[in-house]
Amino acid sequence: MEETTIQPSDRQMGIGELLSRTQEAVKRNPIMAYFEWGHLPEKLRTISKPIGNLAVLMDEALPQGPEKSAGLRKLLEAKDCFVRAAL
16 A cells, blocks of 8 residues: 655645535545534534544545545544534
8 A cells, every 4th residue: 555645734724725625525435524614613613623634634545445434434433522522
């Protein structure tokens, strides 16, 4: 498997680029819709956004397969727990 390096620019993207990448990711992989964070109140967005961004990076970096699907499902479960903890 090809090793993927996350570039510094990936961590410093603007909100427009992040939203665009998330929308593209949803087209490739429907579970990505559950990582969207733009609609959330600021308090919850602070929790959800970094996890959503990580999900986009993993979706782009890893090949489709059962392990990627399982990882994204578990990341989604973790995000949901963290958001509920912030309520």
